[in-house]
Structures are given as C-alpha cells and as structure tokens.
Amino acid sequence: MRSIRHVIGTLAVVTALGSGLTACGPEEDKAADTSAGASATAKPSQAGKGDKGAKGDGKHDDQEGELDCGKPPTLPAGIKMIQVGLHRDASVIETFEAKPKCTPNDWIYHGDESQTPKAYKLPANVKGELAMGPGKHKQVNRDELSKHIDGCLRNDYNVVKEPFSCHGNVYEITLNAKGDEVKTMRERWSV
16 A cells, blocks of 8 residues: 555656646747847747848848848958859859858858859969868969869869868959959858
C-alpha cells in the first residue's frame, strides 16, 4: 500500500511541477510594440512569418525574422563593386553591378543578374589582388587573376587552391578615365 501512495504522491508532485514550468515560457517584449514601425531591437519571435523587405534595405533578408544591419555601406569615390558573370578570355570580363544586401552576417554584395551585363577590358597591366581571408590579399598578374576568375565561375577547385578560395565573384574595381578598362581589381572576401 505504501508504494502505491508513494507513486501517486510522486506523480502529483511531477504534474504540479510540470504545469508550473510550462507557464514560465518567455514573454513577448511589450515595449517593442509601442510604435507603429518595427523596432531595431525586435526579437526574431516578434517578426512576422515570411516577412520580406526590399533587397538592400538594411532591415530584412529573404529569411524569416528581422535584421538590422544599419545604414548601407557607401563606397569610396572611384571604387565600383561588381560581380563577374562571364569571362571568355583574359582580356574581357562581363559584370553586373553589385549592391549591398543585409544578411545575418552583416552587409554582403550581390550582382543584379536581371540587368544587362557590362563588359570591361582587362589589360595586361591590371593590378589584381586576390583575397586570402579577412583583410588579407595577395597581388597577382592578369593571368593569375584570369585563371582564378575562371576557376570560381566554373566552381573548379582544382584551379582555385589554398590559400585562395571563391567568394561569390565579387570585386572592387577602379576604371580608366573612359570607364571601359579596369585599372585595379580586388577580390572581395566574405564568409
């Protein structure tokens, strides 16, 4: 008899504790809903399911939840951000203008492939730099740069070897006075 009372008593205690624990879940932050606009510190649980913002608006990504990357970055004068879309030979690249987009890892650049690509000459004396990690670059000549671009466009990791890797084919470039020839081309490193 004693063991049945002990089991029933234990079940009563477990049930009481279990119901108390389920009532202690996280509460929604009422302060975040005080204005009509979204709060910069809104918690992911407060964002609407499937809520999507405009590309590059600094507030949303194509994923669930709200992101706040802050103000989009601005490039220094003379620098253009591009994504290489096609590379037929060493002397010409076809590119898309790359715009900043807010992601969980901060701002990243993507080319708008719905636009018509722009062709630029890649002269023999172009000053190329390939990313080797955050803040690390190695100067390369046009042939090495061209080989790297081709390898990344084809996802050919027999061509692109350590210490290099592919980072979405996004580059910072400067152009000649006419705007048709690349003077410098620096690979943009990203995670």
